Amino acid sequence: MASIELNNVGVHYLIPQAKSAGLVGAMRSLAMGGVIGKRHGRIGVTALDDISFSLVNGDRLGLIGHNGAGKSTLLRVLSGILPPTSGRIRVEGRISALMSIQLGLDSYSTGYENIRSRARFMGLTEEEIDSRFDDIAAFSELGDYLDLPIRSYSAGMRLRLAFSIATAFSPEILILDEWLSAGDDYFQKKARERLTGLIDKTGIFAFASHNDALMARMCNKGMVLHQGKPVFFGEINEALAYHKGVPQ
């Protein structure tokens, strides 16, 4: 049974290049982004501030907020890519994070080789890889290109390969940053159907997007973030209304 629990989680990014003390006061007044401030005498951004919540099987969480509110940072923390600088996170269940979808592909290996190495990296056994290998190749529709090193692929072709691999296995926890624009219109439609199927089978789903309709369709809970702080956590339609300032 998948579960996630966050206790007082905070993320503070240090920015070594930012030396001006004037920056601190000037940027504090912006409504957008995390809060710029000094920690131990060094300038940085507090992207997440004191976040506590838990998710269990069946929860589909949508993260809502303006640019820089902390949505991607929170998804990175949930997926284990980014350890929090304060607080604790406990996760149970196999995670698949579709964020930097092309992360981990090797330009000098062929498409076929990348399928194997990427799937191994995702923690899958050789048997699991064998059982899904043909499906991944077929879904990508890359044909003979799969025998070529992927540095010879176009950007859209790389996306097709990466997406086909990342969505071939059902995780217990699925984390998705924005709707992935995988390839051309034809592939996007296929990709959307495949993702919808995957989300249905997943225990916990967490998603960030600026598309309210998509959010309402795919999520049952919503968290509104403002400057790294959760200002609303509840039912998805109430969260979307809160964000818009619409009284319920």
Ligand SMILES: Nc1ncnc2c1ncn2[C@@H]1O[C@H](COP(=O)(O)OP(=O)(O)OP(=O)(O)O)[C@@H](O)[C@H]1O
């Ligand atoms: N690697 C980094 N180094 C320093 N600051 C960062 C880094 N990544 C994000 N930030 C800062 O953290 C804050 C939160 O950023 P994040 O990407 O989580 O926001 P977001 O809600 O996903 O935004 P958007 O909707 O624009 O994608 C912002 O103020 C941003 O400037």
